[in-house]
Each structure stands twice: as structure tokens, then as C-alpha cells.
Amino acid sequence: MPQPAALLRTVTALATAGLLLAGCSGARPAGSPAGHGLPSSDGRAAAAPAPVPLQPLPTEVPAALAGYYRQPLSWQPCDNGFQCAGFKVPLDYDHPASGDLTLGAxxxxxxxxxxxxxxxxxxxxxxxxxxxxxxxxxxxxxxxxxxxxxxxxxxxVDPRGVGRSSPVNCLSGDRMDAYTAVATTPRDQGGIDRLVAADREFAAGCQARSGPVLGHVxxxxxxxxxxxxxxxxxxxxxxxxxxxxxxxxxxxxxxxxxxxxxxxxxxxxxxxxMDAVTGNRTQAAGFETAWAAFVKDCQTRSDCPLGSTEQQAGQHLDALIGSVGRQPLPGLGTRQLTESQAVTGVLEAMYAEFLWPQLRTALAAAQNGDGGPLLRLSDSYYERSADGSYPNLMFANMAVNCLDLPPAFSTPDQVTAALPQFRQASPHFGTDMAWMALSCAYWPIRATGxxxxxxxxxxxxxxxxxxxxxxxxxxxxxxxxxxxxxxxxxxxxxxxxxxxxxxxxxxxxxxxxxxxxxxxxxxxxxxxxx
Structure with a gap:
């Protein structure tokens, strides 16, 4: 699950279950809300500069863009009674003559x-x-x-780089399976090396498969x-x-x-x-708050597998995640449940109360040696299809986040230095979310925001x-x-x-x-x- 930073989520899948939800997401739970950390002499992330005001654009449409604003928009019947259309926008608003993108609506x-x-x-x-x-x-x-x-x-309208709008592409389904399985709580240098290698492979895949749109999303x-x-x-x-x-x-x-x-x-x-470090740390605390709410509800249910106190619940979760980290569980078919996927499965259920019963069942199953239910929750987060394919969601997520803001951390040493603060904010999820914030360090395009x-x-x-x-x-x-x-x-x-x-x-x-x-x-x- 390596990825940018803030664990944000889209919930088209949840919407079909009866909720008008949506959010942010990341191919590791991801997405940086804002900001960056700059390397300092001791390896720590330096304080981010103060935020600047976003300035409005001129009210008059520039002459070089007038053609885009005047193009015909032709709606055609499509998709179960809806109407669909495509329209052109410049690849680069600063250089409109450099080419177009087609967006789907x-x-x-x-x-x-x-x-x-x-x-x-x-x-x-x-x-x-x-x-x-x-x-x-x-x-x-x-x-x-x-x-x-x-x-x-x-x-x-699918934003540029997403879905039907000149989509970003990065990895094949089998390589995404491998990416989501990499541990985000490295315990030694080998674990750090594997995490960094996964982030680098993801970034290189996006650069190789996406073309010039990657720099304009x-x-x-x-x-x-x-x-x-x-x-x-x-x-x-x-x-x-x-x-x-x-x-x-x-x-x-x-x-x-x-x-x-x-x-x-x-x-x-x-x-x-917010700077990215603060944003990711406060988001980790948000998931900790949601976990506490889940635990409080769980312990009123007859099928709760987490003991009778919040402390016991945390101990149960930590023991399970640690055990899966040492030895992955049988999952779905030939796929095993890894530590990072177990954490993702738990975090997925924090997005909506209707998922809480499913999480109770999944935690109980994992405690009994069956990782399948937790792996299904993790797959739901990534919107992985039964055939092993992934949508464009996670690729675009990384591309937008890494372009919008400089990386939260530039080196593994900076992550290590920040771990105590992340763990204080979120004893159960802080370590994962700190390491997730390293991903944009290896992005091939410099951030513009x-x-x-x-x-x-x-x-x-x-x-x-x-x-x-x-x-x-x-x-x-x-x-x-x-x-x-x-x-x-x-x-x-x-x-x-x-x-x-x-x-x-x-x-x-x-x-x-x-x-x-x-x-x-x-x-x-x-x-x-x-």
C-alpha cells in the first residue's frame, strides 16, 4: 500500500450501496491534503512555508482560450438513459497551442x-x-x-487524468496486487528498501504509460x-x-x-x-477517532471480537496486525492477506457505519486464521475487480496528489524522525500513514502547487x-x-x-x-x- 499521504477516498462503490458518499483515496490509503516537508541537515522534515493566498484569474476569458469556451457541446444518448458528451481543453493553460485533452461528461x-x-x-x-x-x-x-x-x-465530468478524460495509467493488475501487499510498517532496512522499490516502480510505470498528461493533472x-x-x-x-x-x-x-x-x-x-506532514498526522488522528467510535459500538454487539474495553480492543487489533505481519493469512484463492492489506481493510470500514458489521465479521475470521473477509474489504478500498483488474482511480490519485504539492517526506530518514508524532496522534494507524507519505518523494515530475x-x-x-x-x-x-x-x-x-x-x-x-x-x-x- 505505498502512496502519497492523506488517506482519502472515492466512494462510487458505496454510493451504489445506497449512500451519496464520496471522498478521497490513495492506492495505499493516500492523497496529500496540502503542503510539504523540506530536508534539513539532521534528516528531519523542516517546517513548511506559510500558505499563500490563492489569487483569482482575470474575469475576461483570454483570447487564446476563447475557442475552448465556444466549442459546441453535443449530448448523445448513452448508458441507461443518460446523455454523454466530450469536449476539448488545453493540455497546458499557459501554452494552449501545445495540444488538447478530451474530457468526458x-x-x-x-x-x-x-x-x-x-x-x-x-x-x-x-x-x-x-x-x-x-x-x-x-x-x-x-x-x-x-x-x-x-x-x-x-x-x-471526469477530471483530467481520470476515467473517460485522458486517463493516467501506471501498473498492470498483477503489479498492483504486489504493490498493495508491500508492508508499510518496515521493521528493518530490507523492509524500507522494499517499500521504496514499490514506490519507485509505481512512479516509473506512470511515467512510461501515461504520456504528457501526467504533468497536467x-x-x-x-x-x-x-x-x-x-x-x-x-x-x-x-x-x-x-x-x-x-x-x-x-x-x-x-x-x-x-x-x-x-x-x-x-x-x-x-x-x-495545511502542510502535508500536519495534514497526514491529523488525518491519522481522524482514523483513530473513527476506530474508537467503531469499538464503542462493537462492544455493544454480541458478535464483537474485540473484548470489553477500548484498551482490550486495541490490544486485539495490534496483536492481529502484528501476527499477519509475521505470517500472512490465507486470503482469497491463491492470494494471501498481508499486514498492509489488513490495515487497509480496517480503514476501509471506517468510512461508513454500514461497513461496521462486515468489519466485526472480518476481524473474527482473521483471528481464526481466515484472511479472506479482510482482504475483501481491502479490495473494496482499491476497487479491485474479481478478475484482478484495477480502475484508473489509484493511478490518478497519485498523479494529482504528487503534482498538487511537494512530497511530505523526501527520504526514509525523515519518515523515521516523524514516527513518534504520528504514533502519538494515532497509536494504531500512525506508523502506516507516516510511511505512506513517502511515495511522492520518487515522483518523476516536480510538484506545481x-x-x-x-x-x-x-x-x-x-x-x-x-x-x-x-x-x-x-x-x-x-x-x-x-x-x-x-x-x-x-x-x-x-x-x-x-x-x-x-x-x-x-x-x-x-x-x-x-x-x-x-x-x-x-x-x-x-x-x-x-
């Missing part, structure tokens, strides 16, 4: 139920980075909030692509719901084009101002939703983003799981729906109970 037209007037298009993004918005819209549109379905065309470029689509859809302003990494994409759009912000919801928010604040001065009101025990995007990140945005309004969900809107909490859903359909802002300081 899908929409479900507003149904106008109840005589509702059409309000335009609503772009949806499920997170990642690397999540397919096309697949997400196709998965959730039929069950999306009825009042929103009536008012908006629901639109998904940043969040800033993806946000600029959304503005091209906004214009082609005929909307004066962008209406948008983004989840997890989709909040970073939406906030970036707001920072670049504040006067073009329509009704925007950022659910499961990321804080773009830096930590930044987003003020979006002059933008219309933006609703930020935060969940108090969100594992992947801790609640403090939502507070930080809402505080940065000049027009930010925070809605708090006091509950568990990753993201809140569309998870059947009437308080959150009602507040967001009234905003999207009636332009009615949630009450100041709104806090919704579980």
Missing part, C-alpha cells in the same frame, strides 16, 4: 417534478482525487435528492476545466456539490473564479492551507459541511475551510462516517436542499445530531 436532465422550475446544471464530484464523476452520477442520479433532481440537470487545471464546461452548459455561474477531495476542487474553483460561483456545497472538507488559503472574495455564499467523527477529512478541516472562505457557512453533522449530505440525516439534507433549490442559507452555526 454525463448528465441526467432535470425532471421538473412537481412543476419545479429548472435552475440550470449541478456539477457533482465524488472526490478522490481519481474518482470518476461520470460513474458517480450514473450511480446516484436516480436516488439523488428528489427536489434537487427536479430542479437541476445533474452533471458529472493538477487541481488548478481541473478547476479551470470546470469553468470551460460551465460556459458550454450555458450557465452564468457554477452550481456544484463536491465531496472530500471534491471540496478542494470546488474551493479551488471558487478561489480562481469567485464571481462565477453559484450555489456551492463542499461536504467532507479539506483544508488547502503549494499550501494555500482560499478566500474567494466576492463569491456567493458557500456551504461547507463537516462531520465530527469523519475519519478521512477530520472535522477541523471543515472548520478551517469555512473560516478561510469569505462567504463560507459551516454546517456540522455530529456523527460518524465520511461526509454527511445524502446519508439520510434529515437535518443535513433539509439544510442543503433548501440552499440548493431555494437559495436559503442554513441557520448560522447549524449543528445536526446523528
Amino acid at each position: 454525463v448528465r441526467r436532465p432535470a425532471d421538473g417534478a412537481g412543476g419545479q422550475q429548472r435552475l440550470g446544471s449541478l456539477l457533482l464530484n465524488p472526490g478522490g482525487p481519481g474518482g470518476s464523476a461520470v460513474e458517480y452520477v450514473e450511480a446516484v442520479a436516480g436516488g439523488y435528492q428528489p427536489v434537487v433532481r427536479a430542479a437541476y440537470d445533474l452533471v458529472g 493538477s487541481t488548478v487545471e481541473a478547476a479551470r476545466d470546470m469553468d470551460v464546461l460551465r460556459a458550454l452548459l450555458g450557465d452564468q455561474r457554477l452550481n456544484y456539490v463536491g465531496k472530500s477531495y471534491g471540496t478542494l476542487l470546488g474551493a479551488t474553483y471558487a478561489g480562481l473564479f469567485p464571481s462565477r460561483v453559484g450555489r456551492m456545497v463542499l461536504d467532507g472538507a479539506m483544508d488547502p492551507s 503549494v499550501p494555500h488559503t482560499v478566500r474567494a472574495a466576492g463569491a456567493a455564499p458557500i456551504v461547507v459541511v463537516g462531520t465530527t467523527r469523519d475519519p478521512a477529512t477530520p472535522y477541523a478541516w471543515a472548520q478551517a475551510l469555512a473560516g478561510q472562505l469569505e462567504s463560507g457557512h459551516l454546517v456540522t453533522y455530529d456523527g460518524d462516517g465520511h461526509t454527511a449530505y445524502g446519508r439520510h440525516n434529515d437535518c443535513v439534507d433539509s439544510a442543503v436542499n433548501h440552499y440548493l433549490v431555494e437559495d436559503q442559507l442554513p441557520a448560522a452555526g447549524l449543528r445536526c445530531a446523528k
Whole structure:
């Protein structure tokens, strides 16, 4: 499971299970929220520079980009009654003549139920980075909030490098199997060498298989692509719901084009101002908080395999992970469950409460020598298919994260120096997540982004939703983003799981729906109970 840094997750698969979830992800649980560490003379990561403000772009479309903003957008029937289209964007916005990329989009037209007037298009993004918005819209549109379905065309566009939009490619299925199995808790130099070799192989595969798109999949470029689509859809302003990494994409759009912000919801928010070390460490703490919530619930159940106290539960988990590290368990077919996959399986279940019963069963099975159920949870995280193939998700995830920000750590020595702080923040997951943050050190393309604040001065009101025990995007990140945005309004969900809107909490859903359909802002300081 080597990978960039923050464990972020797309949840198209979870959406099909009845949740309008999404988030971020990584091929090792991954994705850096922001920032970087610079090498110092003692091998430690030096303090990151202060975040800089994200500056808006000129309101006038540059002449060199006018053709992209005026191209025809032709919707054609596709995929179970949806409409699909493709459109061109420049590979490099600074040098538009250098070539084009083709992006894929899908929409479900507003149904106008109840005589509702059409309000335009609503772009949806499920997170990642690397999540397919096309697949997400196709998965959730039929069950999306009825009042929103009536008012908006629901639109998904795969960001550059993702899915149907000039996708990044890195490894074959068998090499991805090997990659996900490499230990992220190296106990000696040999373990460190294997981890570094896996990261290097991943990076080299991306460089060899992806071509020039690999250097142009940043969040800033993806946000600029959304503005091209906004214009082609005929909307004066962008209406948008983004989840997890989709909040970073939406906030970036707001920072670049504040006067073009329509009704925007950022659910499961990321804080773009953090350096990567701080971001990864606080995310590790978020998963520790989620684990504690799972344990508290587990110990009220008759099938809980974790003892009767939180301390006993931690001891059970540590013993199991340590045992698998020494000797992998039989898994699925010829595949064994390794230590890193066991951790990934546990972390996967932290994203949604409906996975908690599955985790209880998987932990009990592993304690009895059967690693199959935990390996299924790990496979679900990576969206591995039964035939051994992997989607583009993890490849794009690494490519975007490593381009958006410099690496959290540049050397294994820096990771080693940071381990005590990570373990203090998360006794059960801190070690894994610290080593995961090394991956971008070996990326073949220099990062183009830096930590930044987003003020979006002059933008219309933006609703930020935060969940108090969100594992992947801790609640403090939502507070930080809402505080940065000049027009930010925070809605708090006091509950568990990753993201809140569309998870059947009437308080959150009602507040967001009234905003999207009636332009009615949630009450100041709104806090919704579980």
C-alpha cells in the first residue's frame, strides 16, 4: 500500500450501496491534503512555508482560450438513459497551442417534478482525487435528492487524468496486487528498501504509460476545466456539490473564479492551507477517532471480537496486525492477506457505519486464521475487480496528489524522525500513514502547487459541511475551510462516517436542499445530531 499521504477516498462503490458518499483515496490509503516537508541537515522534515493566498484569474476569458469556451457541446444518448458528451481543453493553460485533452461528461436532465422550475446544471464530484464523476452520477442520479433532481440537470465530468478524460495509467493488475501487499510498517532496512522499490516502480510505470498528461493533472487545471464546461452548459455561474477531495476542487474553483460561483456545497472538507506532514498526522488522528467510535459500538454487539474495553480492543487489533505481519493469512484463492492489506481493510470500514458489521465479521475470521473477509474489504478500498483488474482511480490519485504539492517526506530518514508524532496522534494507524507519505518523494515530475488559503472574495455564499467523527477529512478541516472562505457557512453533522449530505440525516439534507433549490442559507452555526 505505498502512496502519497492523506488517506482519502472515492466512494462510487458505496454510493451504489445506497449512500451519496464520496471522498478521497490513495492506492495505499493516500492523497496529500496540502503542503510539504523540506530536508534539513539532521534528516528531519523542516517546517513548511506559510500558505499563500490563492489569487483569482482575470474575469475576461483570454483570447487564446476563447475557442475552448465556444466549442459546441453535443449530448448523445448513452448508458441507461443518460446523455454523454466530450469536449476539448488545453493540455497546458499557459501554452494552449501545445495540444488538447478530451474530457468526458454525463448528465441526467432535470425532471421538473412537481412543476419545479429548472435552475440550470449541478456539477457533482465524488472526490478522490481519481474518482470518476461520470460513474458517480450514473450511480446516484436516480436516488439523488428528489427536489434537487427536479430542479437541476445533474452533471458529472471526469477530471483530467481520470476515467473517460485522458486517463493516467501506471501498473498492470498483477503489479498492483504486489504493490498493495508491500508492508508499510518496515521493521528493518530490507523492509524500507522494499517499500521504496514499490514506490519507485509505481512512479516509473506512470511515467512510461501515461504520456504528457501526467504533468497536467493538477487541481488548478481541473478547476479551470470546470469553468470551460460551465460556459458550454450555458450557465452564468457554477452550481456544484463536491465531496472530500471534491471540496478542494470546488474551493479551488471558487478561489480562481469567485464571481462565477453559484450555489456551492463542499461536504467532507479539506483544508488547502495545511502542510502535508500536519495534514497526514491529523488525518491519522481522524482514523483513530473513527476506530474508537467503531469499538464503542462493537462492544455493544454480541458478535464483537474485540473484548470489553477500548484498551482490550486495541490490544486485539495490534496483536492481529502484528501476527499477519509475521505470517500472512490465507486470503482469497491463491492470494494471501498481508499486514498492509489488513490495515487497509480496517480503514476501509471506517468510512461508513454500514461497513461496521462486515468489519466485526472480518476481524473474527482473521483471528481464526481466515484472511479472506479482510482482504475483501481491502479490495473494496482499491476497487479491485474479481478478475484482478484495477480502475484508473489509484493511478490518478497519485498523479494529482504528487503534482498538487511537494512530497511530505523526501527520504526514509525523515519518515523515521516523524514516527513518534504520528504514533502519538494515532497509536494504531500512525506508523502506516507516516510511511505512506513517502511515495511522492520518487515522483518523476516536480510538484506545481503549494499550501494555500482560499478566500474567494466576492463569491456567493458557500456551504461547507463537516462531520465530527469523519475519519478521512477530520472535522477541523471543515472548520478551517469555512473560516478561510469569505462567504463560507459551516454546517456540522455530529456523527460518524465520511461526509454527511445524502446519508439520510434529515437535518443535513433539509439544510442543503433548501440552499440548493431555494437559495436559503442554513441557520448560522447549524449543528445536526446523528
